[in-house]
Amino acid sequence: MPQSELAVEARGLVKHFKSRRSVTRAVDGIDLDVPRGAVYSVLGPNGAGKTTAVRMLATLLRPDAGTARVLGHDVVQDADAVRTCVGLTGQYASVDEDLTGLENLVMLARLYGFKGARARRRCLDLLGAFGLEDAGGRQVKTYSGGMRRRIDLAASLVMSPEVLFLDEPTTGLDPRSRNQVWDIVRVLVADGATVLLTTQYLEEADQLADRIAVIDHGKVIAEGTAADLKRSVGRGAVELRVADTARRAEAIGIVGRVLGADATAAADPYGLSARVPEGSEHSVAQLLPALADAGITVPEFSLGQPSLDEVFLTLTGHTPDDAEGAGASRGPTTAGDDRETDDRAEVA
Amino acid sequence: MTASDQTDQADRTARTARADAPAPEGTATPDDHALRDAIALDRRPDRPSAVSSTLTFAWRALLKIKHVPEQLFDVTVTPVIFTLMFTYLFGGALAGSTEAYLQYLLPGILVQTVLFTTVYTGYTMNTDITKGVFDRFRSLPIWRPAPIVGALLGDTVRYTIASVVTIALGLLLGFRPDGGVVGVVLAVLLLLVFAFALSWIFTILGLVLRSPNAVMGVSMMVLMPLTFASNIFVDPTTMPDVLQGFVDVNPVSHLTTAARGLMSGTAGVDDVTWALVAAVVLTAVLAPITMRLYRNRS
Incomplete structure (x- = not known):
């Protein structure tokens, strides 16, 4: 296996979606350098190209241009090698709702090559670690949102991936479930895994990530640690x-x-x-x-320190929730953001 | 050992300090150590063979039938309604007596039942795609066609159930196949092979169309002319020439003739061969298209 200091290395990654009338430049030339053992956050508003970028890195989409390597393996030429060492949790729970939690995990364990009792044992351990031992025998469609996200995460960990892609892992979760997901990410990274997570929550990037790439309209507009980004707008x-x-x-x-x-x-x-x-x-x-x-x-x-909201506003001219960047709506949107942050602080 | 324990302890303290909200009483916060133990892996297993992966997906299809038995409702009720309706409503007028018509109709109804059931292949595949499950499968290091071939294999269970229901009802109503058990079993096997091949049409629709309901609608538009403009229900000699031309080249007609022949013990080699060739051609053309669509899905 080729050794590389970087877990993920992308150069000039491009993906354009063509429809009859228009071309959507979903990802328009992205460079990423994700160090091994780090939590790397790709931060951007809805429609910035985060999901498309992750899907290319996880071999689900072929880039139109540019290259990407995961642990030294090219995502196009050597896709199967990439697939053996990455785990992916999509924005939507990607487990079979008709099956039970345990059946979902056992199916994946078998597909990774675990056999019989060993597969079952491992899946039961995972269910236990995720607090789902009692729910393991129930169909996933009966799970709450937080439980679904946990079974989905557990599903990504059946093979102990060296690199884990999490696409908006906490979108739509209540604060408690969100904290659980954060704790899981911290344990994984403490254990040596590399986590690349996309988020539209500045707070999440701030809390978890060692480095952050801010993307907007398919391009990286800033990169660095949370502190770097904050410094770029002032001293607080x-x-x-x-x-x-x-x-x-x-x-x-x-x-x-x-x-x-x-x-x-x-x-x-x-x-x-x-x-x-x-x-x-x-x-x-x-x-x-x-x-x-x-x-x-x-x-x-x-x-x-200045909040990442301010960082985003300074870098892009619009707030993260304001994907189109219409200057006129800046005032009200910012006010909305503040309210949301306040709510969160109260619940937490 | 002690040193690593201390490091663990330090890690935990650091994390606890960073976490802004301790989980309330009674919530299942994953325990760090349990999680570490669960994901610890001393040896990566070897990648499973293509056959093993395919069988795992077939197992999944069976589990879905187990958990959602309602999906068998269509499969069992539709053939009953069609058989009863055609036999007693039209049978006397079409063939002089309901008994005589049943002998002619039943193998045809069997063909129609199984072919209608193939629609579910596309439907479930599209559901998988819309729900995101397929993304997970595509991110696995497995033989690429395994999820699709496995699903098709699992579906043969559904076809078998549909066949058994139809034949049992036929026997109850007075259908007496001269080909005996062997003839009937051979007819069902031929049907399963053909249904497997025809399913690729629906996997393509499942991959191309946007919603499970669209797949259902378009699939019915494909199946209606294929089954009705055939010799399933009536002898085509009374049809206009143009329609007869279509019925003659329709693979479903040949399949039905072959199934009738096998069940009555008078099968011509021609029709059986024709049905098998059609199955091979369908698979050879449609399976690669399906796989291409599957690989390049965005």
Whole structure:
């Protein structure tokens, strides 16, 4: 087996879908370098080309141009070698709903070459590890959304793939099921697997991924760690609340002086915030002592990096949920995003 | 050992710290160690043979029949309705007596029943595609035609059930095949071979069309002329010339003549050969097209 430092290596990958009238440039020249043992996230809005890219890497689609290698095997020339070492979980549960959970796994185990008792034993272990031992004898169509996603993940792990492709693994899941999927991904990677996951949730990429490729309209528009991407838009911001609204103006003055930047009052009569300018990260630590010296009580203080929402907006000119990038809808969409993030924070 | 345990412990602590919501009481959060043990693999098994993969898919088709026995409803009820309707509604008018007509009709109804059942092949395949199961199969390192050939093999069970129901009803109503058990069994075997070959039409439709219902609709449009414009129900000598021309080249006519011959013990080699050749040609032409569509599906 050819050795390679990269688990996945794509160069100039292109896939265009032609219909009678138009050509959809689903993937329009993508380069990817996924290091072994990493969680790599392909982040983009609906229709950005994420699924098409993953389907090419998993040998389900033939690229129109460009090359891709998985663990050194070419996805076109050496497709069967790729298939032996990758697992795939699609956007939709790709298990047979009419069969039971156990039957689904046993079928796959046999197709991978496990025989008789060994196949069954392995599948029972997997069901147990995924908390599905009681549901193993039931038809998958009776499963809840979270259980389906887990049986689907278990199905991808029957062969212990070295590279696992997860196409939007948490889309449509409730926060609890989503956390379970995240935990599974972390265990797999801690165990040496490489995971390439696509997502339209910035939070998910932020939580899980070692590196992120942001794609939009079939092209990679940014690549790096979550921190890299955030840095590209600024150093973050401090937000604080004062106990006494009468002293807010004074606090704004102090914060502005310490950070060397303009602090602004928030809509909340007790709140204020300020961007941390380049080069004054060290001043942040002096904020609280300075306020305390002035006798201003600060019950809430937070220092946040810019969210990936902001990153996406800066890079693409539109927010992730706004696939067409219509500038006019930017305001309302951003507001919607904030609400969604708030909801999640509450549930979590 | 101790060192690795410590590392594990550290990993777990790190993960717990990172996870933003501890799972509530009673939820099945996968246990890290159970998961590690479950996916640990000391030795990769050898890849299964083409035959073994195909049989696994046939097994899947049988499991589906076991879990969704309703799908056999059509297969068992349709032949009963058709046999009763044609025998008692038209039999007297067409052949002078219902008994005489049954002798003529039953092998034909058997052919029609089995051919109608082949539609399900395309239907289930299209369902697999729309649900995403086929993506999983296509991502496996197996003999490429295995999912399709396996499904076709599994379907022969359905054809057999349909045949048994039809023949049993016929015997009950007074059908007496002169060819005996051997003749009847040979006729059914010939039908199974032909049905397997004809199924490739429906695998193609299953791969090309967008929804299972579209597959059903188009398949019926293919099957209606094939079965009705044949010698299944009536002797074609009373038909207009143009129609007779079609009936004569229709492989279903030859299949029906062969099945009648086998069941009555008067089979001509011609018709049996004709039906078998048609089956081989159908498979040789349609199977590669199916596989090409299957490989290049986007």
